[in-house]
Amino acid sequence: MTALDWMALPFLAASAFFFLAGTVGLLRFPDLFTRLHALAKADNLGLGLAVVGLAIRSGSAAVAVKLVLTWLLALVASSTSCHLIARGARREGVEPVRGRR
Amino acid sequence: MTAGLALDVLLAVALPLVGLAAVLRRDLVQSVMLLFSLGVLLAIAWARLGAPDIAMVEAALGAGVTGVLFLSALARVGPDDAAPRAASVRVALAALAAAAVAPVALAVEALPRAFEGLGREVLARVPETGATHPVTSVLLDFRGYDTLLEIAVLLLAVLGAWAARGGAPSPRPPAPGPILTAAVRLLLPLMVVVAGVLLWVGSSAPGGAFQAGTVLGTTLVLATLSGGVALPRVPPWVVRSMLALGFAVFLAVAGATAASGRALLRYPGAHAAGLLLAIEAALTISIAVVVWALFERDPEERRAEGEAGGREGEAA
Amino acid sequence: MTAVLGAFALFCAANVVAALWRVLRGPTAADRLLAPQLFGTTGIAVLLLLAEALGAPSLRDVAVVLALLALVTAAAFALRVAGSSARGEPEP
Amino acid sequence: MTSAHLFAFSGVALLGAGLLGVLAHRHLVRRVVGLNLAGSGVFLVIVALARRSDPPDPVPHALVLTGLVVGLSATALALALAVRLHRETGAARVPEEDGP
Secondary structure, eight states: OOHHHHHHHHHHHHHHHHHHHHHHHHHHSSSHHHHHHHIIIIIHHHHHHHHHHHHHHHOOHHHHHHHHHHHHHHHHHHHHHHHHHHHHHHHHTOOOOOSOO | OHHHHHHHHHHHHHHHHHHHHHHHOSOHHHHHHHHHHHHHHHHHHHHHTTOHHHHHHHHHIIIIIHHHHHHHHHHHHOOOOSOOOOHHHHHHHHHHHHHHHHHHHHHHHHSOSOOOTTHHHHHHHGGGSSOSSHHHHIIIIITHHHHHHHHHHHHHHHHHHHHHHTTOOOOOOOOOOHHHHHHHHHHHHHHHHHHHHHHHHTTTSSOOHHHHHHHHHHHHHHHHHTTSTTOOOOOHHHHHHHHHHHHHHHHHHHHHHHHTTSOTTOOOGGGHHHHHHHHHHHHHHHHHHHHHHHHSOOHHHHHHTTOTTOOOOOOO | OHHHHHHHHHHHHHHHHHHHHHHHHOSSHHHHHHHHHHHHHHHHHHHHHHHHHHTOTHHHHHHHHHHHHTHHHHHHIIIIIIHHHHTTOOOO | OOHHHHHHHHHHHHHHHHHHHHHHOOBHHHHHHHHHHHHHHHHHHHHHHHTTSSSOOHHHHHHHHHHHHHHHHHHHHHHHHHHHHHHHHSSSBOGGGGOO
């Protein structure tokens, strides 16, 4: 374990936490729209933190730039996908839950 | 590396279970989603198996276009309303499937745990080809005739799909909406750049015509789905020429090498790298248009209908 | 550190497999598409971690491809499946 | 058990699941799903067995690379035929199977 590894570790651990949170949200939240919310936010944050951790560890600017670009692409794609899924679901007549269940 | 082995076990167990679920679920949309999930898992499995070339194509097809093809077909065909078969019949069919694959499992079991294969021979002779990446050498040189015929198969499949779709009423897709349009406008040039990079590095690293072609083809499918955003309009004959380009260039090189007294597709050493790149570039364009054409209708027919919104094209 | 990266990759892959439950549960077709979307994001993380752990930089290219093309299934779902059944398109 | 053999057996099981799909369903799209799975299973067996050497044997990789694209074209053609059959007969099932 080098110094860079130790610096990367907290980011990787935090990313694992957010991935877990996203999965729990996907499995436990009451309706489609809240589940989308869990995915689009928690998971992309998890990916971002993983990218930061790996970029630190790589110690190479070129690799770091590539990793960050990958994350930005994933952000654009996944936010658009989530929008499309929500829109498609509304057209199908899926309604969000209201109030407590 | 125990975590790696645990990951292998997880994937190896999950893959057939996901496949079984895709087969057994009643709802077809669900089956297709499971198939798509399987594509992502397979991409990780290819990565674990040291096959990044295959992982790239899987990421574009298995986790992309395949699902699109199924969803498009489902929108036209409708759900499976057949009554489920009797439990005894299902058990018998499962036993039949198990009996059919049991000999394969036994054959795999009988194979030695370590086997050199052709890896050493390939690596020894890679310098004779125009590429330094072994998979590219195998694909375009050692087994070039095989690849040549496979491109012909792709063309035949496109002709078949176009013929089967002939005379179908055009679906009127709903408007893609501003967000998808904007995202596609943003991503499209990047995808073309990525495909170009994959093509360029293909001679020395994982990448090449099949990877670049499938990425570009998926890009065309995405652009067509979003109502033809950022796609140039080109006449049908251009589309057809691009479909045939890869096969034509490959065949011409094969003919030229045969005519110059060499073995079929044995490239002259001095020009090997250039010839390979030319073939790969032509193949990339053709594979991209093939992937798009497998999903779309014959553009000639669209034009004959005088359809106002008919757009087709190629961004490369 | 390779072992640690491998463990993180394993953890992310376990998340992917757990999310399959949502594909089976539904209840709506859109719900079933959610898990594959999660697969996209988490799958990218797995590939990036593996690229580092296995010392295989080309896996980063695979991750880029996955990131770029994850959109296509959602687009097909939203524009073909959801759209067609909502408008009650008659079977030809 | 090596990872290579683990994935090879996984591929065999996937092949079995795909065959079951082809055998068990009348709906043509479901059969194409089964064919697709069976194809993936076969590819997995081939590439897993190539992993038995280090570095992996590139020849099977090249085979599967083309195989994936050809598999996509087969899937597309089969689906186009199923849709056409549905258009002609109103059902995406093989007609003979609907006999008495």
